[in-house]
Amino acid sequence: MKKFLTVSLLAAVAALSGCVSTTVDVPEEKFRSEAKWTGRTLENVRYYGVSAEEIREAAIKAIRSLNLYYAGDTPGRSGYELYACGPRFTKITIDVTLRAPKAGKNDLETPPQYVEVAVVYGTMGDKEKSRELVSLITKNLGR
Numbered sequence: 611m612k613k614f615l616t617v618s619l620l621a622a623v624a625a626l627s628g629c630v631s632t633t634v635d636v637p638e639e640k641f642r643s644e645a646k647w648t649g650r651t652l653e654n655v656r657y658y659g660v661s662a663e664e665i666r667e668a669a670i671k672a673i674r675s676l677n678l679y680y681a682g683d684t685p686g687r688s689g690y691e692l693y694a695c696g697p698r699f700t701k702i703t704i705d706v707t708l709r710a711p712k713a714g715k716n717d718l719e720t721p722p723q724y725v726e727v728a729v730v731y732g733t734m735g736d737k738e739k740s741r742e743l744v745s746l747i748t749k750n751l752g753r
């Protein structure tokens with residue numbers, strides 16, 4: 611029974627550790643304060659002044675430049691979900707979503723809309739490889 615409780619506690623701690631988000635240092639200065647690593651996903655990367663289609667094209671170029679297999683994408687109401695496959699059949703998902711923040715009651719103008727990108731590299735996530743994809747997406751946009 612004691613062994614079961616120890617294993618259960620370790621499993622719970624491991625599962626909850628992925629829920630804590632931390633700020634990620636993305637190489638591009640423009641995105642340093644916005645990228646978050648959740649333990650599995652690099653998310654909240656924001657691109658202003660571009661469309662979801664432009665980000666999609668930049669992401670496809672990034673995938674191919676890393677010699678990953680581009681498996682296609684699924685269009686959604688406000689963006690795309692792109693799929694790729696890496697070494698040893700590693701599943702890679704890039705979620706591209708157009709965000710249009712609403713103005714609050716005290717705001718004089720509506721905040722600008724932006725395209726948000728989230729990357730999941732592998733089942734458990736890989737922060738460095740996710741950062742590399744985001745960096746290449748940014749370079750492909752010419753920003």
